[in-house]
Amino acid sequence: MSMFCYQCQEANKGKGCSVKGVCGKSEEVAKLQDLLIYTLKGISEIVVKGDLDAKELGEVNHEVLRSLFMTITNANFDDDAFVQEIRKMLTLRNNLRDMVDAANKKDSPNFFQKLLGLKKEQTGKKVSVSDLHDAARFQVSSKAEMLKKAASTGVGVLATANEDVRSLRELITYGVKGLAAYAEHALNLGKEDVTLYAFIYEALAATLDDQLSADELVALTLKTGQSGVTVMALLDEANTSKYGNPEITEVNIGVRNNPAILISGHDLADLEQLLEQTKGTGVDVYTHSEMLPAHYYPAFKKYDNFVGNYGNAWWKQLEEFESFNGPILFTTNCIVPPRSEEVKARIFTTGSSGYPGCKHIKADINGKKDFSKIIELAKRLKAPTGIETGKIVGGFAHEQVFALADKVVDAVKSGAIKKFFVMAGCDGRMKSRGYYSEFAEKLPKDTVILTAGCAKYKYNKLDLGDIGGIPRLLDAGQCNDSYSLALIALKLKEVFGLEDINDLPIAYNISWYEQKAVIVLLALLHLGVKNIHLGPTLPAFLSPNVAKILIETFGIAGIGTADDDIALFMGA
Numbered sequence: 001m002s003m004f005c006y007q008c009q010e011a012n013k014g015k016g017c018s019v020k021g022v023c024g025k026s027e028e029v030a031k032l033q034d035l036l037i038y039t040l041k042g043i044s045e046i047v048v049k050g051d052l053d054a055k056e057l058g059e060v061n062h063e064v065l066r067s068l069f070m071t072i073t074n075a076n077f078d079d080d081a082f083v084q085e086i087r088k089m090l091t092l093r094n095n096l097r098d099m100v101d102a103a104n105k106k107d108s109p110n111f112f113q114k115l116l117g118l119k120k121e122q123t124g125k126k127v128s129v130s131d132l133h134d135a136a137r138f139q140v141s142s143k144a145e146m147l148k149k150a151a152s153t154g155v156g157v158l159a160t161a162n163e164d165v166r167s168l169r170e171l172i173t174y175g176v177k178g179l180a181a182y183a184e185h186a187l188n189l190g191k192e193d194v195t196l197y198a199f200i201y202e203a204l205a206a207t208l209d210d211q212l213s214a215d216e217l218v219a220l221t222l223k224t225g226q227s228g229v230t231v232m233a234l235l236d237e238a239n240t241s242k243y244g245n246p247e248i249t250e251v252n253i254g255v256r257n258n259p260a261i262l263i264s265g266h267d268l269a270d271l272e273q274l275l276e277q278t279k280g281t282g283v284d285v286y287t288h289s290e291m292l293p294a295h296y297y298p299a300f301k302k303y304d305n306f307v308g309n310y311g312n313a314w315w316k317q318l319e320e321f322e323s324f325n326g327p328i329l330f331t332t333n334c335i336v337p338p339r340s341e342e343v344k345a346r347i348f349t350t351g352s353s354g355y356p357g358c359k360h361i362k363a364d365i366n367g368k369k370d371f372s373k374i375i376e377l378a379k380r381l382k383a384p385t386g387i388e389t390g391k392i393v394g395g396f397a398h399e400q401v402f403a404l405a406d407k408v409v410d411a412v413k414s415g416a417i418k419k420f421f422v423m424a425g426c427d428g429r430m431k432s433r434g435y436y437s438e439f440a441e442k443l444p445k446d447t448v449i450l451t452a453g454c455a456k457y458k459y460n461k462l463d464l465g466d467i468g469g470i471p472r473l474l475d476a477g478q479c480n481d482s483y484s485l486a487l488i489a490l491k492l493k494e495v496f497g498l499e500d501i502n503d504l505p506i507a508y509n510i511s512w513y514e515q516k517a518v519i520v521l522l523a524l525l526h527l528g529v530k531n532i533h534l535g536p537t538l539p540a541f542l543s544p545n546v547a548k549i550l551i552e553t554f555g556i557a558g559i560g561t562a563d564d565d566i567a568l569f570m571g572a
Helices: 027-049 059-070 079-105 111-116 143-150 163-188 194-206 214-243 268-278 289-296 298-302 314-324 372-380 398-403 405-414 431-442 454-458 479-495 515-526 544-554 562-571
Strands: 249-252 260-264 284-287 306-309 328-330 347-350 359-361 391-394 419-422 447-451 473-475 506-511 532-535
Touching (some): 027 059, 027 079, 027 143, 027 194, 059 079, 059 163, 059 194, 079 143, 163 194, 163 214, 163 268, 163 515, 163 544, 214 268, 214 298, 214 479, 214 515, 249 289, 249 306, 260 268, 260 314, 268 284, 268 289, 268 298, 268 372, 284 289, 289 306, 289 391, 289 454, 289 479, 314 328, 359 372, 391 473, 398 405, 398 479, 405 479, 419 562, 431 454, 431 532
Parallel strands (some): 260 284, 260 328, 347 359, 419 447, 419 506, 447 473, 506 532
Antiparallel strands (some): 249 391
16 A cells, blocks of 8 residues: 545545545655654654643744644645655754753753743653654654655554544544644634644644543544634634624626636635735736635725636636636645646645645745735736626625524524524535535525535525525635534524524534534534534544444434435424
8 A cells, every 4th residue: 555545535435545645646745744744743742741831832833733734635735845844843843852851851941942932941841752652753854764754654554453543543633634724824814822732732642642542532532623613713703803704795706807816725814915915906816616705804895806706616626727817826725736737837825735836935934925926927817718607695604694683583483494504514526416406406495504615616606595585595604614603503592592502493414525624523513513414425534433423422424315314304
């Protein structure tokens, strides 16, 4: 087996990719990602066993977030970027380890304490280097050495005698990856919560501990969900405090006859910088896929060159990027390897994203990015070719729905609205995902869909109508905005005076693809939500026993046919 990866929904044959990722990542990239995660686990063990205070680790915390984000599905395909990141993280790991080791031998601050800005009393407790896991001690320098070491560190070879333990370790790790993605977005807007860093170290270190039982790992899995709620609340605060609360907005899906830039991914801070730099240049900016909800924020409406959304969900980019004609900026994950050199030459990446042969734009020490090369290229290229016309409506995040609360409650009490369906999550390439379009179309006319994430592209252009002026599709935003759906459910629970969130007329039919969906799922479980249907397939990384726990404890279920599932939901 040259590689093994089963972290996303499209794992080959529902089991795992063992030659090349369905996502397009190579064997080398897969192995380097494994080694980077292994290194982060070593760092985490040093922090935990050395009793280091996360709030004093500064840049180490931020680099850990970046490293985790780089390994999310479809985020970074650049093997050289991973080699550089592994070297950087090994240096930080060794500095931390040597600092803890030196603290055992003398009382005065050493070089590494000074390097990390730590005081003597913050160097932690005594821990012998020899007691640390190999992840905290191994040494490599060349790419060849990294690949050789990675062959013994990936999930495909780190099998324990207990498959359930391995399954839970991976579930926790993937949840932490999603948590890190959301935390990095918040950090880019100046918001952070040190408890999240402390939890990341605790969780990753625990995945190295062979003494932990499956029951203890189940408890840690639920704690991961608790941190998921914390990070989503943090990101919501970061977005709304900076850009205002999303509001009901019509978004144009046609094109203008100007040169243009297409921005994809999720990072609103990158979008803001791009809009600032394109003001008055004659270059339009369009969103793609998960960047669509940026149009809902009041702060972005002042830019008259921020003109609409182009295309659909991430997986359709191969055709849509060709017809767009202009440059594309990826701010995060959702890259599909381009088919042509012409398109690749128009792709730029930034942040944790990357693709070999594409120009990567780094931030300076103040977080500023120079997008002038993208703007210059846009001016030399043709305007986008239109692929559709019309408008779509969104902006139904928590504050906007709260403003409609009386109207919504009256509709429920009168029977005009029988049930809400949370259809959040991810879209993907598998034909079986057509289920979600069919499900939305066939839902009774007295039901309302609450959505967030790119799953919306399966039904956000359908004519679903409204109920007494309330649209039957309420789009809260990105997958990052799933917190809005939780807040809406909790608000309805309060309004109706219910003790249990599961007594609400809300059903959950969620599609998943990558690791941010994992942290959202765990967050919902922490909030007590039960009977979530998850599709189009259950995760390959769940062992039969772990899947059984989720089914028996939380009522997790897969999907069937649209007709059968609607009958089940409506009869409940």
